């Protein structure tokens with residue numbers, strides 16, 4: 001039997017006994033219980049979101065220019081490092097041919113023709 005079921009049973013007993021103050025206190029208790037249940041659901045949802053973000057963060061690998069998602073022996077990507085670091089969003093980079101990848105969200109072009117550790121992304125703007 002749930003807490004709300006028990007509150008309802010007690011409420012009916014108090015109603016028969018004519019105890020208005022206790023009925024009011026129990027109604028307040030019921031409302032507080034509902035509010036706590038809503039908060040609990042919101043916290044559970046928040047925990048789930050944070051766990052998903054943490055899992056992604058643990059799988060992310062930065063190669064000096066772009067992010068990749070590692071899952072065992074497979075690697076997905078590349079993803080825009082600007083969008084991830086600024087907005088916490090993983091945006092797939094599109095192959096723009098001729099050695100360039102383009103972010104469809106922020107329009108940055110990544111030049112993958114060059115090697116090295118320096119950032120080689122640039123914007124058309």
Ligand SMILES: [Zn+2]
Pocket residue numbers: 080081082083091103104105106107108
């Ligand atoms: Zn981007």
